[in-house]
Amino acid sequence: MNCLKEGILRAKLDGQLNEEEAAAIDRHLAACSSCRSKLETLAADAERVQAALATLAPGPHEKTSDPAFAYARFQAQQPAEPAPVTVFSRLFAARLRPLWAGAALLAVLVACFSFAPARSWAQRVLAMLRVQKIAVVPVDLQALQGTQSGSEPGKMIGQFISDNIVVTMRSEPQVVADASQANQLVGFQVRLLSARSDIPKITVQGEEGFQMTLNLDRLQGILDEFGRSDLQLPSSIDGALVAVHIPKAVTAVYGPCPQPGKNRGQKRPSVADLTGCVMLAEVPSPTVSIPPELNLQQLATLALQAAGMSAQDAQAFCDTVDWTSTLVVPIPRDAGSYETTMVDGVQGTLITLRGWAHGVPGYSLLWVKSGIIYSLTGFGSADQAVPLADSLE
Amino acid sequence: MSVVVRDGEGSMLDPAPRIIMSSSVSDPRAAGFESLFVKYYPRVLSVLYRLVGDRGLAEELANDVFWKLHRQHWLAESDGNVGGWLCRTATNLGIDHLRAAARRRHHEEAASRQTAGNGVSSDPLANVLRAERAGRVRAVLARLKPAHAQILVLRASGLSYKELADSLGVKLGTVGTTLVRAEEAFQKRFRRMYAHEEAL
Numbered sequence A: 001m002n003c004l005k006e007g008i009l010r011a012k013l014d015g016q017l018n019e020e021e022a023a024a025i026d027r028h029l030a031a032c033s034s035c036r037s038k039l040e041t042l043a044a045d046a047e048r049v050q051a052a053l054a055t056l057a058p059g060p061h062e063k064t065s066d067p068a069f070a071y072a073r074f075q076a077q078q079p080a081e082p083a084p085v086t087v088f089s090r091l092f093a094a095r096l097r098p099l100w101a102g103a104a105l106l107a108v109l110v111a112c113f114s115f116a117p118a119r120s121w122a123q124r125v126l127a128m129l130r131v132q133k134i135a136v137v138p139v140d141l142q143a144l145q146g147t148q149s150g151s152e153p154g155k156m157i158g159q160f161i162s163d164n165i166v167v168t169m170r171s172e173p174q175v176v177a178d179a180s181q182a183n184q185l186v187g188f189q190v191r192l193l194s195a196r197s198d199i200p201k202i203t204v205q206g207e208e209g210f211q212m213t214l215n216l217d218r219l220q221g222i223l224d225e226f227g228r229s230d231l232q233l234p235s236s237i238d239g240a241l242v243a244v245h246i247p248k249a250v251t252a253v254y255g256p257c258p259q260p261g262k263n264r265g266q267k268r269p270s271v272a273d274l275t276g277c278v279m280l281a282e283v284p285s286p287t288v289s290i291p292p293e294l295n296l297q298q299l300a301t302l303a304l305q306a307a308g309m310s311a312q313d314a315q316a317f318c319d320t321v322d323w324t325s326t327l328v329v330p331i332p333r334d335a336g337s338y339e340t341t342m343v344d345g346v347q348g349t350l351i352t353l354r355g356w357a358h359g360v361p362g363y364s365l366l367w368v369k370s371g372i373i374y375s376l377t378g379f380g381s382a383d384q385a386v387p388l389a390d391s392l393e
Numbered sequence B: 001m002s003v004v005v006r007d008g009e010g011s012m013l014d015p016a017p018r019i020i021m022s023s024s025v026s027d028p029r030a031a032g033f034e035s036l037f038v039k040y041y042p043r044v045l046s047v048l049y050r051l052v053g054d055r056g057l058a059e060e061l062a063n064d065v066f067w068k069l070h071r072q073h074w075l076a077e078s079d080g081n082v083g084g085w086l087c088r089t090a091t092n093l094g095i096d097h098l099r100a101a102a103r104r105r106h107h108e109e110a111a112s113r114q115t116a117g118n119g120v121s122s123d124p125l126a127n128v129l130r131a132e133r134a135g136r137v138r139a140v141l142a143r144l145k146p147a148h149a150q151i152l153v154l155r156a157s158g159l160s161y162k163e164l165a166d167s168l169g170v171k172l173g174t175v176g177t178t179l180v181r182a183e184e185a186f187q188k189r190f191r192r193m194y195a196h197e198e199a200l
Helices: A006-013 A019-031 A033-054 A067-076 A088-095 A098-110 A118-123 A141-147 A152-164 A179-186 A216-225 A296-306 A311-320 A382-390 B033-052 B055-071 B074-078 B082-104 B107-116 B124-143 B146-156 B161-168 B172-194
Strands: A127-130 A133-139 A165-170 A174-176 A201-205 A208-213 A241-246 A249-254 A278-284 A287-290 A326-332 A336-343 A346-353 A362-369 A372-379
Touching: A006 A019, A006 A033, A006 B172, A019 A033, A033 B124, A033 B146, A033 B172, A067 B033, A067 B055, A152 A216, A152 B082, A174 A179, A179 A201, A179 A249, A216 B082, A216 B146, A296 A311, A336 A362, A336 A382, A346 A382, A362 A382, A372 A382, B033 B055, B033 B082, B033 B124, B033 B146, B055 B082, B082 B124, B082 B146, B082 B161, B124 B146, B124 B172, B146 B161, B146 B172, B161 B172
Parallel strands: A133 A326
Antiparallel strands: A127 A287, A165 A208, A174 A201, A201 A249, A208 A241, A241 A287, A249 A278, A278 A372, A336 A346, A346 A362, A362 A372
16 A cells, blocks of 8 residues: 555544545555554644644633524624625636636626725725727637636635625616617617528616725635746735626527527537527626726736736737726637728627537637727638628628 | 626627626515524624624624625526625625725734733733734735635634535635635734744
């Protein structure tokens, strides 16, 4: 039998092995002086640390709380309007996809989301940011492998978001019959693809608002966990409040598109299955409110370094971006390419992904016009994107 | 500027930016919540007391933990691991508090004052020494990686390896190793901070 690992020996010390395992360990120990010595060292270390931690325990004179009494007090302290909290953590815990793990990390670090208690909120003068243009930044997912759901950084990000985001506004999506009904609900002119003769499924997505308070220690801890202790977040972010408001959006889905969450257990769709699927989204610019002292460019530079970019490249990219008016879309360097193109009379960005949803190649065309962000996403050749988008009316 | 989050089957490049969230439970007296509260409150309070060293504050934080649970009722519905979630959330809150206190640099003094009143001995000097040591232990915990501080405090609070695995979301087989690493880190940090004043 090979020598025993420390973890097993530690479990043995704590009596956390079953009888059979414990007996096997005893037999090995009887024959292995090296493991016996390792066990003695571990026992001494454990005893010292346990003794230190034992000083934290409540003393015997401390009265114990009656849970029933504590519950009555808990009920009495019920806030008048408890704010719901997001289940971002469920998303992160369950199926954290690298593509938006990068986005999540950027989001947390760049402080795209956040908020705070009303009293501090009112005391601050906030910078209001609005999207006027879109920029794409390639990120290196190798650097973000730690954001996989089972990993420590992935869990830390999920827990951070779960602990810190408070939803302030939410309304349910609503399926509508046609564009004019959507117009009435959203308050802007909804446009559809005249190049398509089929009738899309139009949904008005509910208005959303959420807020988060940044916590320097927790965010630095996440960077440390990524092995990037060299990146030091500025202390000015601690306690900073960021608020996001997303107005009502309209989505129009044409053709045989996959439905999120409903394709599990079925065979993976092929390009042929998804040909003709086009998803159009229109949303007025979300508003992000941040404290004026928050240096977005500095944070973005750090975030891009965390996503695998060199310090010089990150700085160079950030110098070209006005962070107060640009929606930055991270795409994995090895998953696709992007180009700028004229669309709908303005400059847009066409992203081509070799295999995104269900491994089928696709494209996403993004542009901003008259304060509305448009995205046109589909499967198959990206050549069809611009003509389709130009048919909007 | 915005980040789009969709559920795992989609992509951030999908249209329809959508934030997915739970609905809140409007009534904390909802069936089941009280029994969860009564079952787990002592453990949550014990974990928090160890971390912050002040009973009133620990009770406040424990209430915060249960409010979080109350707002995330999906927890109770989904995986059934409410105890693990509560322990993890309690230690996260406690460690956040501890770190903030450590940053303010008043922590050791404050902790000494707090714990001196809860002495375990009738000897006032012994109580003061114990309080001083507790303050140091908390200062060390505040400077460890959160995952290490979490496992040490939860183990000291009496959680079994199985409960630790559930709370920390790790495999049972890795608990022993994590504990060993956490103990090493604790000793190293303690010695670095206090070698000239006190042996561990």
